[in-house]
Amino acid sequence: MSLAADAFVSQMAAAEPWPENATLYQPLKEDQILLSDCASSLAVQAYLRMCDLPVQVVCKANAEYMSPSGKIPFIHVGNQVVSELGPIVQFTKAKGHSLSDGLDDVQRAEMKAYMELVNNMLLTAELYIQWCDDATAAEISRPRYSSPYSWPLSNILAYQKQWEVRRKMNAIGWGGKTLEQVYEDVSQCCQALSQRLGTQPYFFNKQPTELDALVFGHLFTILTTRLTSTELAERIKSYSNLLSFCRRIEQSYFESKSS
Amino acid sequence: MDTSLDPLPMHGRDLGVNADDWVEPPEPEQEAKQEILENKDVVVQHVNIQGLGRTKEDLLGYEISDVFHAKNLIDVMKKAHVARQRLLRLGIFNEVEVLIDTSEGADALPNGLDVTFEVTEIKRLTGSYNTMVGNNEGSMVLGLKLPNMFGRAEKLTFQFSYGTKETSYGLSFFKPQPGHFERNWDKDFSNRVLHLAVLPQFPLGMTNHTLKWEGVWRELGCLARSASFAVREESGHSLKSALSHTVSIDSRNSAIFPSRGALLRINQELAGYTGGDASFLKEDFELQLNRRLFWDSVLSASLWGGMLYPIGGQPSCIADRFYLGGPTSVRGFGMYSIGPQSEGDYLGGEAYWAGGLHLYTPLPFRPGKGGFGDLFRTHFFLNAGNLCNLNYGEGPRAHLQKLAECIRWSYGAGIVLRLGNIARLELNYCVPMGVQSGDRICDGVQFGAGIRFL
Numbered sequence: 001m002s003l004a005a006d007a008f009v010s011q012m013a014a015a016e017p018w019p020e021n022a023t024l025y026q027p028l029k030e031d032q033i034l035l036s037d038c039a040s041s042l043a044v045q046a047y048l049r050m051c052d053l054p055v056q057v058v059c060k061a062n063a064e065y066m067s068p069s070g071k072i073p074f075i076h077v078g079n080q081v082v083s084e085l086g087p088i089v090q091f092t093k094a095k096g097h098s099l100s101d102g103l104d105d106v107q108r109a110e111m112k113a114y115m116e117l118v119n120n121m122l123l124t125a126e127l128y129i130q131w132c133d134d135a136t137a138a139e140i141s142r143p144r145y146s147s148p149y150s151w152p153l154s155n156i157l158a159y160q161k162q163w164e165v166r167r168k169m170n171a172i173g174w175g176g177k178t179l180e181q182v183y184e185d186v187s188q189c190c191q192a193l194s195q196r197l198g199t200q201p202y203f204f205n206k207q208p209t210e211l212d213a214l215v216f217g218h219l220f221t222i223l224t225t226r227l228t229s230t231e232l233a234e235r236i237k238s239y240s241n242l243l244s245f246c247r248r249i250e251q252s253y254f255e256s257k258s259s
Numbered sequence: 260m261d262t263s264l265d266p267l268p269m270h271g272r273d274l275g276v277n278a279d280d281w282v283e284p285p286e287p288e289q290e291a292k293q294e295i296l297e298n299k300d301v302v303v304q305h306v307n308i309q310g311l312g313r314t315k316e317d318l319l320g321y322e323i324s325d326v327f328h329a330k331n332l333i334d335v336m337k338k339a340h341v342a343r344q345r346l347l348r349l350g351i352f353n354e355v356e357v358l359i360d361t362s363e364g365a366d367a368l369p370n371g372l373d374v375t376f377e378v379t380e381i382k383r384l385t386g387s388y389n390t391m392v393g394n395n396e397g398s399m400v401l402g403l404k405l406p407n408m409f410g411r412a413e414k415l416t417f418q419f420s421y422g423t424k425e426t427s428y429g430l431s432f433f434k435p436q437p438g439h440f441e442r443n444w445d446k447d448f449s450n451r452v453l454h455l456a457v458l459p460q461f462p463l464g465m466t467n468h469t470l471k472w473e474g475v476w477r478e479l480g481c482l483a484r485s486a487s488f489a490v491r492e493e494s495g496h497s498l499k500s501a502l503s504h505t506v507s508i509d510s511r512n513s514a515i516f517p518s519r520g521a522l523l524r525i526n527q528e529l530a531g532y533t534g535g536d537a538s539f540l541k542e543d544f545e546l547q548l549n550r551r552l553f554w555d556s557v558l559s560a561s562l563w564g565g566m567l568y569p570i571g572g573q574p575s576c577i578a579d580r581f582y583l584g585g586p587t588s589v590r591g592f593g594m595y596s597i598g599p600q601s602e603g604d605y606l607g608g609e610a611y612w613a614g615g616l617h618l619y620t621p622l623p624f625r626p627g628k629g630g631f632g633d634l635f636r637t638h639f640f641l642n643a644g645n646l647c648n649l650n651y652g653e654g655p656r657a658h659l660q661k662l663a664e665c666i667r668w669s670y671g672a673g674i675v676l677r678l679g680n681i682a683r684l685e686l687n688y689c690v691p692m693g694v695q696s697g698d699r700i701c702d703g704v705q706f707g708a709g710i711r712f713l
Contacts, residue, residue: 062495068484076488150536153476153498 011094018095022055022077024048025063031147032061033072034140035225036126041073043217044085049253050208051097061148089210099209107204111211114196114203118211121189122218125182128174129232131165136228187235190219194239201248208249215242216249303327303335304362304371310378314351315410322346326374335359339374346376350414351407353379381406391420392682392708398422469505472533474498477578487602493577500535503528511549515677516619516636518557522547530579537576540568556620561713563588563644564612568651580607583646584667584698586707588613590642591669591691593699598646600697612662613644615713619675636675640687642713643668667693684708 026041027033033041041057048055055075060066067074067083074083075091082091092098100108130141145161146154169175174182193215202208203215219242223233237243306326308319322345329335339357346355355378362371387402398420405415416431478496504527511520524545531538543565550558569575582605585594598608619636626632645666649658673687685707691700 060492062492065480065495066491068481081488081491149496150498150534153496153536156476157496 016078016095018053018092018097019078020054022053022075024055024057024073024075025060025066026057026073027063028059028061028148032144033059034130034144035221035227036123036130037064037072038225039123039126039218039221040071040085041217042221043214044073044075044088046216046249046253047085047089047099047210047213048092050099050213051092053092053097085210085214099207100204102207103204103209111204111209114193114211115214117189117192118214118218121185122222124169124172124174125186125189125232126218126222127165128169128177128182129179129227131162132169132175133179133228137162139228183231183235186232187238190236190239190242194242197241197245199241201245212245212249216246220246220250299332299370300330301332301335301370301372302368303329303374304366304368305373307373307375308378309375310380312380313383313410314380314407314412318349318411319346322349323376332359332372335372335374339376343376346378349412351381351412353381355379383407391422392678392684392710396423397708465508465510467507467509469507471503471505472501473503474500474535477576479578487604489601489606490577490604497537497576497578498535499530499537499579500533501528501530501537502533511547514680515683516557516675517547517549517559518551519549521549531570537579538570538573539575539579540570541579542566543581552618554620556618559617559619560615561617562612562614563713565610566649567609569609575609577607580609581611581646582607583611583613583644586685586687586701586705587709587711588642588713589644589667589669590640590671590687590705590707590713591689591700591702592667592694593701596699597644597667597695598698599648608646609648610658610662611644611646613642613713615643616641622674634677636677637672638675638685639670639672641668641670643693644713665693665695667691667695667698682708682710683712685712 024041024044027037045055045057063072063074064070068081069083071084074081075088077091080091082088089098100111103111129136131137142158142162146158149157166175177185197203202212204211219236222236223243223246227233303326306323308316308323311319323342326335326338326342329338336359339359343355343357346352355376358375358377360373360375362368362373383405385404385406387400387404389400389402391398391400399422400418400420402419403417407413408415418431476496476498480494481491505524507522507524509520509522509524511517511522522545526541526543528539528541530541543563545561545563547559547561552558565581567575567580582595582598583589584592584597589597595605595607597605598611599606618639620638621628622632622635622637643666645662645664647661647665649661669689669691671687671689673685673689676684678684685705687705687707689702689705691702694700
């Protein structure tokens with residue numbers, strides 16, 4: 001969004017308090033949603049729960065096309081439609097809810113850097129494994145992505161998406177990587193996160209921030225999603241503090257609500 | 260009687276010619292010639308077609324076979340003329356010339372005739388550039404045509420259309436049934452809307468039926484960030500696979516300014532039983548009656564209506580619903596701006612009706628009569644209509660009641676211009692009435708261009 005549009009949205013957002021009927025849209029949970037979308041959606045849900053903002057999750061088959069930026073998830077709050085974690089964090093900030101207010105400038109810069117790391121490494125690795133690995137694409141990604149549509153539209157859309165992601169991977173230089181190299185990259189990313197986390201409960205000591213929500217979203221989804229091989233989950237399980245971090249957030253923010 | 264078949268030359272002193280010199284007794288051949296011209300039986304022995312390149316002869320056999328049945332020379336000329344028209348309407352020849360001559364050769368009969376059609380085949384590839392006016396939108400169309408591709412009048416057309424409302428491209432293949440040119444199979448592909456239609460058409464008595472199977476890949480998207488959420492919810496891809504049947508009876512004497520006759524067209528569409536995501540039953544009809552009154556004025560009454568019934572519990576898609584309003588339907592209202600709406604975006608409705616009463620008169624004082632002025636008419640109109648969603652659980656009485664409440668109507672006058680035999684331009688002064696909250700009106704002067712008007 002341009003600066004002017006940003007400012008406009010902030011002004012509009014600040015005018016109204018968070019409504020009761022805020023909704024978050026994602027693809028169908030059982031049959032359609034893929035690893036990367038599920039991770040992004042879980043990250044946003046975790047963030048909103050950490051801010052103590054109520055949101056209802058609605059699953060729609062055309063959620064990807066409904067989103068103004070084409071990415072999942074997006075939230076419908078009052079009259080506004082905002083997609084992706086970054087803009088949603090800004091949106092909630094304009095309404096007066098923020099998790100990173102207590103951080104100083106250095107910490108904030110660090111937080112942004114780690115969030116970029118997760119987006120560039122973890123998210124890209126997820127996309128790679130889903131669409132560029134032939135076995136996963138054929139067994140899982142294409143059938144799931146095309147499940148709401150009838151033949152022949154289902155095939156056309158699935159292949160279209162696959163070509164689009166592969167083109168993007170080539171553009172950022174991941175096209176030539178092998179699966180092993182991708183797993184290595186994920187390991188390195190997890191190592192960096194693990195080192196930063198250390199023995200603390202959250203990345204910035206006592207209080208969770210959007211970085212915690214993002215990391216939780218991705219790691220938890222990878223750990224609980226069935227892929228063609230368990231290699232990715234194993235790499236993460238080797239970092240025990242990340243495992244306990246995920247469990248902690250799940251217990252604090254997700255289990256208490258569902259009981 | 261027949262002093263001579265040539266006109267008598269002038270005689271005067273200068274020429275030094277005596278009229279008596281020129282008068283000769285009529286020759287026997289001239290008498291014989293005249294007999295053939297009038298009533299002597301002839302037999303058509305050979306009918307040839309010259310100039311064929313890639314066209315296959317069996318296709319043409321049907322068109323020219325009638326010439327063999329001619330019995331005298333006048334008949335031969337008439338049948339040859341009809342055959343020439345039929346050859347031209349296949350669309351594969353640039354020019355067709357007919358040559359009738361006496362038979363020659365070993366098996367020639369004394370009263371035998373040979374008829375030869377000299378044809379020039381059309382080029383293999385032709386291009387075209389057109390501008391097109393539809394219902395309140397204009398577009399520019401570039402076309403490439405491959406006529407007579409395989410020699411049996413098949414035609415492959417590629418068309419790219421760039422318009423004010425829609426951009427599309429299409430590929431279509433047309434193959435006539437040999438011997439029955441009117442029965443044809445038309446396969447049509449176009450994109451973004453991807454559209455495949457198989458379309459046999461056949462007349463049955465006075466009615467004209469069309470059966471169509473249509474496969475359409477639709478992609479809907481929000482054009483503006485500020486589109487209402489109800490429209491946003493319909494974004495995405497969908498596939499419609501539908502069978503439709505249209506029956507029409509048209510006894511009007513013209514498509515644009517008919518002065519008498521009636522038109523009834525009923526269309527039904529069933530989607531979902533042959534695959535696809537959309538599943539519904541859609542009915543709509545169009546009725547028009549025309550009657551000439553005093554002084555060259557024509558009274559025309561028209562009625563449109565339609566109903567969409569979603570099958571299988573799924574809600575209907577915004578692309579399948581009916582829309583109402585605009586200079587081509589209920590005048591005085593904005594384009595498609597009647598009925599259910601959300602934050603300024605019109606969502607269409609599942610049932611509608613619209614009626615119009617028009618009085619067409621020639622321009623006052625008839626300027627340009629007999630020529631340009633005949634393309635214009637003034638018209639006074641009264642339009643009414645309603646568009647809403649029905650609750651299908653209730654009975655027909657409740658439906659009629661719902662359609663009868665909140666009727667929008669308008670009246671006014673204007674000038675209509677005929678474009679060819681297909682389209683109309685209108686400039687009207689409208690007064691909309693019965694406006695409901697949410698409708699957008701266009702009172703005052705309204706301009707409209709299109710093909711199908713209420």
